[in-house]
Every structure is written in structure tokens, then in C-alpha cells.
Amino acid sequence: MRQKIDKIPARLDLTQSVTGLILGLFIMGHLIFEASILVSNEMMYKVTVMFEGYYFLGQTHPAIVSLLAGFISIVFIAHAGIAMRKFPANYKQFKTMQKHISIFNHDDTSLWMVQAFTGFIMFFIGSVHLYMMIAQPEHIGPFASSNRVVHEFMGPLYVLLLLSVVSHAFIGLYRLALKWGFMEGKDYRASRKRFKILMKAFIAIYLILGSLSLAKYTYIGMTHDFSTCAKYKSKTINLEQH
Amino acid sequence: MKVIYTDVLIIGGGLAGLRVATGVKERGHDAVVLTLVPPKRSHSAAAQGGMQASLANSKMGEGDNEDVHFSDTIKGSDWGADQVVARMFTHCAPKAIRELAHWGVPWTRVKRGDREAVINAKKVTITEKDEAHGLITARDFGGTKKWRTCYTSDGTGHSMLYAMDNKAHEDKVEIHERLEALSLIHEDGRCYGAIARNLMSGELVAYVSKATTVATGGYGRIYSVSTNAIICQGMGQALALESGVATLGNMEAIQFHPTAIVPVGILTTEGCRGDGGLLLDKDGYRFMPDYEPDKKELASRDVVSRRMTEHIRKGKGVKSRYGDHLWLDITILGREHIEKNLREVKEICENFLGIDPAVDWIPVRPTQHYSMGGIRTKYTGESQTLKGLYSCGEAACWDLHGFNRLGGNSVSETVVSGMLVAEYISDFLESSDSDMSIHSKKVEFFLNKEQKKLDNLLNKENGEDAYVLRRRMEEIMMEKVGIFRNGKDLKEAVDELEELLKRSANIEVFRSKSRAANPALVNAYRTQKMLKIALTCALGAYLREESRGAHSREDFPSRDDENWLKRTITSWPDENQTLPHVSYEAVDISSMEMPPGFRGYGKDLTRHHPITKVMQDKVDKIRQTMEAEGKNRFEIQDALMPYKDKLPKKYQGTNARFGENV
Amino acid sequence: MNDKKPRILKISILRFDPHDPDDFPHMETFEIEESDGMTLFIALNEIREHHDNSLKFDFVCRAGICGSCSMLVNGKPTLACRTLTAKLGENISLAPLPLFELIGDLSIYTGKWMRYLNEHLETWIHDKEEELKFDNLEEKMEPELADEIYELDRCVECGCCVAGCGTIQMKPSFVGAVGLNKIARYHLDPRDKRTDEEYYELIGNEDGVFGCMTLLGCEDVCPKDLPLQSKIAYLRRMMIKASMN
Numbered sequence A: 001m002r003q004k005i006d007k008i009p010a011r012l013d014l015t016q017s018v019t020g021l022i023l024g025l026f027i028m029g030h031l032i033f034e035a036s037i038l039v040s041n042e043m044m045y046k047v048t049v050m051f052e053g054y055y056f057l058g059q060t061h062p063a064i065v066s067l068l069a070g071f072i073s074i075v076f077i078a079h080a081g082i083a084m085r086k087f088p089a090n091y092k093q094f095k096t097m098q099k100h101i102s103i104f105n106h107d108d109t110s111l112w113m114v115q116a117f118t119g120f121i122m123f124f125i126g127s128v129h130l131y132m133m134i135a136q137p138e139h140i141g142p143f144a145s146s147n148r149v150v151h152e153f154m155g156p157l158y159v160l161l162l163l164s165v166v167s168h169a170f171i172g173l174y175r176l177a178l179k180w181g182f183m184e185g186k187d188y189r190a191s192r193k194r195f196k197i198l199m200k201a202f203i204a205i206y207l208i209l210g211s212l213s214l215a216k217y218t219y220i221g222m223t224h225d226f227s228t229c230a231k232y233k234s235k236t237i238n239l240e241q242h
Numbered sequence B: 001m002k003v004i005y006t007d008v009l010i011i012g013g014g015l016a017g018l019r020v021a022t023g024v025k026e027r028g029h030d031a032v033v034l035t036l037v038p039p040k041r042s043h044s045a046a047a048q049g050g051m052q053a054s055l056a057n058s059k060m061g062e063g064d065n066e067d068v069h070f071s072d073t074i075k076g077s078d079w080g081a082d083q084v085v086a087r088m089f090t091h092c093a094p095k096a097i098r099e100l101a102h103w104g105v106p107w108t109r110v111k112r113g114d115r116e117a118v119i120n121a122k123k124v125t126i127t128e129k130d131e132a133h134g135l136i137t138a139r140d141f142g143g144t145k146k147w148r149t150c151y152t153s154d155g156t157g158h159s160m161l162y163a164m165d166n167k168a169h170e171d172k173v174e175i176h177e178r179l180e181a182l183s184l185i186h187e188d189g190r191c192y193g194a195i196a197r198n199l200m201s202g203e204l205v206a207y208v209s210k211a212t213t214v215a216t217g218g219y220g221r222i223y224s225v226s227t228n229a230i231i232c233q234g235m236g237q238a239l240a241l242e243s244g245v246a247t248l249g250n251m252e253a254i255q256f257h258p259t260a261i262v263p264v265g266i267l268t269t270e271g272c273r274g275d276g277g278l279l280l281d282k283d284g285y286r287f288m289p290d291y292e293p294d295k296k297e298l299a300s301r302d303v304v305s306r307r308m309t310e311h312i313r314k315g316k317g318v319k320s321r322y323g324d325h326l327w328l329d330i331t332i333l334g335r336e337h338i339e340k341n342l343r344e345v346k347e348i349c350e351n352f353l354g355i356d357p358a359v360d361w362i363p364v365r366p367t368q369h370y371s372m373g374g375i376r377t378k379y380t381g382e383s384q385t386l387k388g389l390y391s392c393g394e395a396a397c398w399d400l401h402g403f404n405r406l407g408g409n410s411v412s413e414t415v416v417s418g419m420l421v422a423e424y425i426s427d428f429l430e431s432s433d434s435d436m437s438i439h440s441k442k443v444e445f446f447l448n449k450e451q452k453k454l455d456n457l458l459n460k461e462n463g464e465d466a467y468v469l470r471r472r473m474e475e476i477m478m479e480k481v482g483i484f485r486n487g488k489d490l491k492e493a494v495d496e497l498e499e500l501l502k503r504s505a506n507i508e509v510f511r512s513k514s515r516a517a518n519p520a521l522v523n524a525y526r527t528q529k530m531l532k533i534a535l536t537c538a539l540g541a542y543l544r545e546e547s548r549g550a551h552s553r554e555d556f557p558s559r560d561d562e563n564w565l566k567r568t569i570t571s572w573p574d575e576n577q578t579l580p581h582v583s584y585e586a587v588d589i590s591s592m593e594m595p596p597g598f599r600g601y602g603k604d605l606t607r608h609h610p611i612t613k614v615m616q617d618k619v620d621k622i623r624q625t626m627e628a629e630g631k632n633r634f635e636i637q638d639a640l641m642p643y644k645d646k647l648p649k650k651y652q653g654t655n656a657r658f659g660e661n662v
Numbered sequence C: 001m002n003d004k005k006p007r008i009l010k011i012s013i014l015r016f017d018p019h020d021p022d023d024f025p026h027m028e029t030f031e032i033e034e035s036d037g038m039t040l041f042i043a044l045n046e047i048r049e050h051h052d053n054s055l056k057f058d059f060v061c062r063a064g065i066c067g068s069c070s071m072l073v074n075g076k077p078t079l080a081c082r083t084l085t086a087k088l089g090e091n092i093s094l095a096p097l098p099l100f101e102l103i104g105d106l107s108i109y110t111g112k113w114m115r116y117l118n119e120h121l122e123t124w125i126h127d128k129e130e131e132l133k134f135d136n137l138e139e140k141m142e143p144e145l146a147d148e149i150y151e152l153d154r155c156v157e158c159g160c161c162v163a164g165c166g167t168i169q170m171k172p173s174f175v176g177a178v179g180l181n182k183i184a185r186y187h188l189d190p191r192d193k194r195t196d197e198e199y200y201e202l203i204g205n206e207d208g209v210f211g212c213m214t215l216l217g218c219e220d221v222c223p224k225d226l227p228l229q230s231k232i233a234y235l236r237r238m239m240i241k242a243s244m245n
């Protein structure tokens, strides 16, 4: 009898994609929820308490956010860990790839380099951000968040993180679709073109959305008077903790 | 001295060479294949149109069998072919194609039901039988009674060669790439291998073998415009010629293909016309029906090429800075058909002409295409004069094609001759005949001789430029040994070529003095050899005072069976002579199953041999009486010209054929 | 065609003769006059014939059929013989494909690489049945399937996809699109009796389909327009399926 096949490579590849997909979808939601601040402080607040379980349990439990952040962290670490296999293993490989890209000048190859690079960045900033969300889930809200952005100096990091995650995620999702032949249709070349347009559109939309939100957080952070309280007082929802 | 020993040395990794290799390997013998390029890049890959085999699966192939294929081939050859060989070939072609199917060639298949086709410029509906669905289909090719040319879209040679090479991988055939055979090692009329040069390192290697096979393809590149790959330079024929012992046959028999694009000479397949494409002149007028009311565009290649040339001479050609040309119109086939079945053609038009053949006409003119001549062998593929030397494929003249080859018969020949020759070689190896007795001194002698030649070329000063000689040779061949030939031009060609040959002894490799990879050095020694090949061709053509098949003499327009039903045999017994030695070998009418007749093109100008009539009557009588006795076609054939006993046992079986015995 | 003065092409070639101990890789520029319908095949031969007869390059069919003449034309891997100079600017840069063993100048040893690949992936029909009876009718095959197989069989082993793949540049043990395409071709072929597990053994790893990072350089440079992207995706799904059993 022939020996059993080694299933690990298949599993790793699949896991990389599944985690990437989860993270991608997550970030799509995340940034939209984050953008609720653009509507109003109240809206952002509602979203926050929603995640804390208010609408389901009648109470807020920031631990839920911790849990969610924990889960995402695991996915994040799993994804990063697996995807790191693909990084250039040493300087020589990196150099080879760079040279290849500079001579060849090919879109999708360059995009991969962007992905690897942004992934590398997120490795650090993403971890910091996630850690904060696990450790201080209660410090989320129109004012608390703005405070973090401005007075805890997270703003610059968020800019970087935003740029990274948006490009990484949508390039990733584009690659994901082609990699597995998702919605190839009859003419896979045409559908690749469509996916690419879609990818670019999403990157643009999400970058704009994210920047506007960040700007709003910054604005609030700069104008709001945090000396009294960093907590937001809702007009409709009255909770002790906040 | 580097020496490599093997049972069979095969020079050439095209279809023919690889088929020999796998064949002898399966019989348990060692084989080494030498090739200039990776086998998959051999010229066989360029065959687009198809492979003839009388499968009779498709509607338009119904009624086809070995007999029809045989008769087409003999007619096509203008009775120059060896009829026993043609019988062996037509009998084995179906086996070869089925074998290839088994090895992975994705032959295009019959699809049940109605399908549109263009025949004679009209759309017709062909209905394929249910039972034939999924069997190998065929298309129409020039000079055939039935649709017999099997194909894979328009990459037939490519997929055949790939399947063959992959099979060679499976059989662990040893393949030495970029090794060029320069000369044969031989002693006392027995061949013992070859001296080869590694084109990357420049190293000379002696390959010593019991049997040596030359399957190096054709020699089209002695012409300035040819459809052939640029490595088709006749090095195999030169190898044999320079041995002084082996002989070449019918070197003057050169085929011109009607439809190569202008100016570069890249072929658009005969499938274009087979599928319904038309030839048009400068007025957009379809002229072929005027010349050949019966077969029109699908007359035999040599005929179409000549008609086109005639028409151009009448001033009907389209003027261009590269000379006059005609149009090939495949727009009527429709885009879908072109994109599926003639895609290679489409790519060629787009990449080399910048046109879309679904909309535009393609500029074409007749161009050198195939070499019927080659190393003269017996039906076993063994040289008639140098024992242990074998040859097959386009390189050889075992004489299947006579003076004109039918389209699709060539790739078919490569695999059929390959599989047969592999058996004959194996038999040889298994007999005591193959015992070797050659002293290593002798091997060394041949190696040193080649080394000295190379040194000479590199050390020469104030010599000739090989490129100049070669370009001149190409021009001479094109202008004076072309489609239409005449005594005056041919004489001039022979004289000037002889002059060039003399000058070529003085070739100097300018500037580039490397002993390793060195294209200038390669060009230098190849030019010397090519000149000899060109001379065998030109001289043979000059001497042959008749028109037969592709050899068309304006001063001798008729086929002359009385004086010229014979093969031209050339050899080069003395290194120092400047012209080949020419002799003739009779083609025996009295042993023919199909005595010479009229090929059916134009007016019958044939000067028949007196014995022809006698033989024809005899054949007719035997046929009549046996038919009356209810004998089947196999029995009748066997009575007329037995050949089966010549085939290896394993290939003697009767072919199953849909509609006949299935 | 017109009386416009022909362009003077400046063709820069990356030259190096590994057999010459004193040589080192350097660019050399040749100026030639462009002619109508000129391809790089014509241009390079002109350079060889009139400027430098030691220039090494590989052409065989000169018709875009055999796959011998792949090189980097302005950085992009392609078949030189069917590249019309008219489609390029006046300055043309030519370099040998990377990764393959260099024979000299533009000439590379693709044959060796491809041979190894074919042996490694066993790119032939695996049929354990006894000998073929070639006297009998051939096995039937659906016409569409035959066409589909041919579609993948059209690869000419030119190596463009290898030169255009970043993954393989970094990790030369990767089989590349050419290798994956071949497996897809045999996987499709009912005559090949290998099981999915057997295919998995060949390409179910980081040197195989799971090594591909979907860079799609292969897809974009393949001169035969093979559906590489789609077929690699197909194989990936197949191999995942095989791993689920």
C-alpha cells in the first residue's frame, strides 16, 4: 500500500484563505461600524453598546468585546503565522523578488509585495490595537475613542493601520477569488478584470470612509473637553458604566 | 577522448527519432538520442494540418481503407514511390495513430449529428453517425480521395511530438541535447556511431554504437525562403554523404507548399484549404477551378504551387515590395471555426502580418516546404550501402513519397517508419550481424579529423565569409532550382554552387574564436555541408530530363517513364571531388501493384513505358477474376503484390475499421 | 509601404559568455535600421550577420510555434520570433530569461529544466492496463473533452511563465505554472488512470499547487494564452478535495 498523503500543506493553504476571508469580512464590517461616528456621536454610541450586548441582554458587557477581540486575535495570529511562510525567507530572496518586480513591472506581482509589506506592518500595529481592545474594552465610545486617537497618540498608528489593512484586505480578497476560481464564470479573464475593478473601488471607498472617520475622531478629540469626563452621555440610553 | 557506448545511437529527436528510441527501448536495447535542440522543439512540432491514417470514422471518410490511401499515395508520388513501402506504410498508419491516441494525443473527435462545413465554397451540412461519436475524426487534405487527415485542432505535430517525448521520458530514453553529430564513424562498409559536438561546451564526443539511426529531418534551409525551421539544414544527409559510402536518393525532389505567408515564409496549413479556404488573385477572382476543375484548391501540393506560379506569371499576382503574391481567403469559414480549428493560423496572421484572417485575406505564395529526397535506404530503413546505418522520417528516402509527398503523409511516415525501423534494428541487434569490431584507434581517427576541421576554421586567416557563401547558395537554389526548372538555369546553378563549394574550403571564422558555444563556428561548418547537399539537389535536377511530381522541367514538361522511371542516387566517394557522384536505380514496373497511370491533373503528357500496358492488363485481369471468385480485397492485394511478410510480426494484424469490419 | 524614413533601432542586449573566464555580464547596444514587418528574429540575425557573429540566441521555428526563443523583451518574458519591432519603441532591451542555466548571451538551457520537470511530475499517460491492442478501434472520447485537453496540451515549454513568476524566483524548487498546467492536463485526461491521491503526492505541497501565490505573471505572459489562472484554481480545489478524503 502506498503511504498516506501529507495533508498538512492543503490544510495550511485552506486555513490561510479562510482566516484571510474572515479577517477581510470582519474589517469590512469593522470600518463601517467605525464610520458610524460620521453620522453622529449618538450613532457611534449605539453601535458600541450593541457590541456590548445591550440590545440583546438589556445590559452592556464590555467583556463581549474582549471576547470578540480575542477571537479575532486568534484568527489574526493564525493567519499571520501561516501567511508568513510566504514571506521572503532571507534577504537574498527579498532582493530577487524586488529585482523581479522592478524589471517585470507586473501589477499583480507588485500587489503581492504590497500585501507582504502591509502584513508585516500589521503584525505590529494590529497586535497593539487588538491588545488594547482586549484589555480595555470599556474604553470605546465617541469620546473614549477620540481620546485614544488624539491624547493617547493612536492617531498616526491608525492612519498607518488603515492604509495597511484596507489595501491588504482587498488585494487579499481579490487574490482569494482568483486563487480558488470563485465566480469564474464562462470567461474567467473577464471576471478577473471585474474583480480587479471591484478591488480598486473597495480600496478607494474604504480609505475615504476610514480617513473621514479618523478625521472626525481627531476633531472630537481636539475639541471635546476631556477634563470632565471621557465618557459619552447618551441622550437616549442611560447607563451607569458610561 | 570522451567515448559513449550504446546499442543504438539515434541522431535526431523529432517524431521519427523518438519513435525509434522508444521502440528499441521496449525491445530491451539501450538508446541514446542526440539532438540540436530539446526534442520538443524539433521541427515536427510545426506540423499543423494533420496525419493521414485511413480510419474512415467520419462521414466524409466513409469507404476509406488502406487501398484508397495506397492509391492516393502512389498517384501523389507520380509513381516514383516504392510500392511495397507504401503498402507497409498505409497498413501501419492506423496502428500508429491508435498507439499515439493511447499515449495521450488528444485527437479531435467525431461529434454526432449535423455540422456545417464549407466544401467548394458552399456551405453544406454533414451528418455524423451516432456510433462514430467520440472516434478520431479527419479533415480533407490535398490529393486524397477521402477525408483522411486526422488532427488535433491545428497543433497536430505539436501534440504528437509532446506525446512522443513524454513517452520517451517514461521509457527513460537517454537524450543528449544540443549535441550535434558531425560525422559518422565507419569502417569497411559498417557504421559504428558518430562524432558529435556539444554545442554548449564545444567538446567533441565519440558515440560508439552497434546501430546508428539518422532521423534529422529535411534540408529545406538550402533555400532562402522556406517554411522549415532554421535547423532543417540537411546535416543528417550531409553526414551520410560525407561518409563516402552511404548514398542519398532523389535529392532533387523538393516540394513547394502553396500557402506560406509573404514575406517570411511561415506556413499556413493546408487545413485552410481543406476546410474550405479559397485562393484568389489580385482581382479577388478564384482561379483554381479554371486550371483544375475537379480538385480545384485541393489538387496535390505540387500542382497547386505550379498553378499559382503560372497564374502569377500571367500578371494576376498582387504586387508587393517582396514580389508578387496571391490571396488565401478563409473569411468564409467564419470566426468561430477559425478561432477553434485554425487558431495557430490566426495567431500567425496576427503576430507576423498584423491582420485578422476572419476579416482579411492572407497574402501567400508557394514556398519551399518538404524534402522528399534523403538517405537512401531499404524498406528496413537500413542504408543500401553502409551496414548498421539506418535512417527514417524526413531525413530518409525509403521512398514512400517518390516525387511528391501528400500533405499529412509525412508526420504519419515519421511514426510509422519509426516503429518499423525500431523493430528491424532490434532484430539486427539480436543477430550476430551486429557484433562490433572496431579499434579505438579508428574512433580516435574520426574524432581527430573533426577536431582538425574545426581548428582549421578557427585558425584560417584572410578566408571567406561563410554568410556570404551561404546567402548566395540560398539565392541560387531559390532562383534556379525552384518550382519551375530548366536546363540552362540548372546548369548555371550547378556550376556556381560548385564554385562556392570550392571557396568554402577557405572559410574563416571571423572575430568569434571561442571553442565553446560559438554560432559563427557552427555556421561555418554547416555552410560547407549545406553546399554539398545543395549540389546533390541541383545536379540531380539538372540531369533529370523529365517532369515528375514536384520536379517540373519547362524544357521537358512530360513525365518520361521510359527513360526516367528511376531514382537518382548521389554519393560523395572522394572528399576532394567537387561534384557528387550520380547513378540511378530503376523503379521496377513489373513488380508494381499499381502500374504507372495518369495522375489526373492537366493534360496527360506522360510518355509511358511499353511494359506499363502489359502490366496494367495483367493486374486488371487478376483483379477481375479474383473479384468474380468472391475474394476479398486483402486476398486480391496479396496476389498482386505481397508485402505482409516484410512487416514485423506484431504489425501484421488486420486493422479494425468502423463500417468495414466492426 | 510609405516613404517615411525607417527608424533606427537601438537594441541593447545583456551579454555574457560563461565559458570565457574574463567575461562579465554587460549591456551592449547595437543600432540597426528597421525594415517592414521586422521581427526580433530578423533583427537579431541581422546583428549576428553584420555586427557581431558571436551573438548567441536560440531560434528554431521562427514562427511562434516551438517555444525556443523566449527572452526578456523590455523586461517582459515573451517569444522573440513573433515580436514585431514595430510594436516596440526605438530603444529595445533584451535579456535572457532568469532562472534557467545560461549558455551565453540570450541563449538559455530551458531543455534541461523542462526535462527535469517532466520527469519529476511524470508527465505521461499512466495506464496500468496491459499492452495496447493497436489493431482495434481506438477508445472513444467526448469531442469536447478532447478539445479541452488539447487546450492545455498547447504549452510549448517556453519558460515564459517561469520567468514571469515571482514565487519561483524566490523558491526555485516550485514547479511553476508550466508544471501545474501539465498536471491539470493529465488530471483531465481519462486515459491517465492516476488517482487524486497520486496527483496529490506530486503537487500537494509547497513546491506544487500550494506554493503558488496567485501572482498571475504566468497567466499574463503565456504566449499561448493558456488558461493558467483558471487551471491552477481548479487543481487547488481538486487537491483540497483529495486532502479531505
Ligand SMILES: Cc1cc2nc3c(=O)[nH]c(=O)nc-3n(C[C@H](O)[C@H](O)[C@H](O)COP(=O)(O)OP(=O)(O)OC[C@H]3O[C@@H](n4cnc5c(N)ncnc54)[C@H](O)[C@@H]3O)c2cc1C
Residues within 6 Å of the ligand: B011, B012, B013, B014, B015, B016, B017, B034, B035, B036, B037, B038, B039, B042, B043, B044, B045, B046, B047, B048, B049, B050, B051, B052, B156, B157, B179, B180, B181, B182, B215, B216, B217, B218, B227, B228, B229, B231, B232, B235, B236, B267, B269, B369, B370, B392, B393, B394, B395, B407, B408, B409, B410, B411, B412, B414
Ligand atoms: C510548417 C510545416 C508544416 C507541416 N505540416 C505537416 C502536416 O500537417 N502534416 C504532415 O504530415 N507533415 C507536415 N509537415 C512535415 C513534417 O512536419 C516533417 O516532415 C516531419 O515532422 C519531420 O519529422 P522528423 O522526425 O523526420 O524530423 P524533425 O522533426 O525535423 O527532427 C529532426 C531532429 O534532428 C535533430 N538534428 C538535426 N540535425 C542534427 C545533427 N546534426 N545532430 C543531432 N541532431 C540533429 C534535430 O534537433 C531534430 O530533433 C510540415 C512541415 C512544415 C515545415
Ligand code: HEM
Residues within 6 Å of the ligand: A027, A030, A031, A034, A035, A065, A068, A069, A070, A072, A076, A122, A126, A129, A130, A133, A139, A140, A141, A144, A145, A146, A148, A149, A154, A158, A161, A162, A163, A165, A209, A210, A211, A213, A214
Ligand atoms: C474585535 C477586534 C477589534 C475591535 C473591538 C476594534 C475596535 C476598534 C475601535 C473601537 C476603533 C476606534 C478607535 C479606537 O477606539 O481606538 C478601531 C479603529 C480601527 N481599527 Fe479596530 N478593532 C478590532 C480589530 C481590528 C483589526 C483586526 C484591525 C486591522 C488589523 C483593526 C483596524 C482598525 C483601524 C485601521 C482603525 C482606525 C479606524 C478608522 O480609520 O476609522 N481593528 N477599532
Ligand code: HEM
Residues within 6 Å of the ligand: A013, A016, A017, A018, A019, A020, A021, A022, A023, A024, A025, A027, A076, A079, A080, A083, A084, A086, A087, A112, A115, A116, A118, A119, A120, A122, A123, A124, A126, A165, A168, A169, A171, A172, A173, A175, A176, A179, C212, C213, C214
Ligand atoms: C500580521 C498580520 C498579517 C500578515 C503578516 C498577513 C500576511 C499575509 C500574506 C503574506 C498574505 C499572502 C499569502 C499568499 O500569497 O498566499 C496574506 C493574504 C491574505 N491576507 Fe493577510 N496578513 C495579515 C493580516 C491580515 C488581515 C488583518 C487581513 C484582513 C483584514 C488579511 C487578509 C488577507 C487575505 C484575504 C489574504 C488572501 C488569502 C490567501 O491568499 O489565501 N490579512 N496575508
Ligand code: SF4
Residues within 6 Å of the ligand: C154, C155, C156, C157, C158, C159, C160, C161, C162, C177, C178, C181, C221, C222, C223, C224, C225, C226, C228
Ligand atoms: S504555460 Fe505558457 S508560458 Fe508556460 S511554458 Fe507553457 S506556453 Fe510557455
Ligand code: F3S
Residues within 6 Å of the ligand: C164, C165, C166, C167, C168, C176, C177, C211, C212, C213, C214, C215, C216, C217, C218, C219, C229, C232
Ligand atoms: S505567476 Fe506564479 S505564483 Fe502562481 S499564479 Fe502564476 S504560478
Ligand code: FES
Residues within 6 Å of the ligand: C058, C059, C060, C061, C062, C063, C064, C065, C066, C067, C068, C069, C070, C079, C080, C081, C082
Ligand atoms: S523560434 Fe520557435 S517560438 Fe520562436
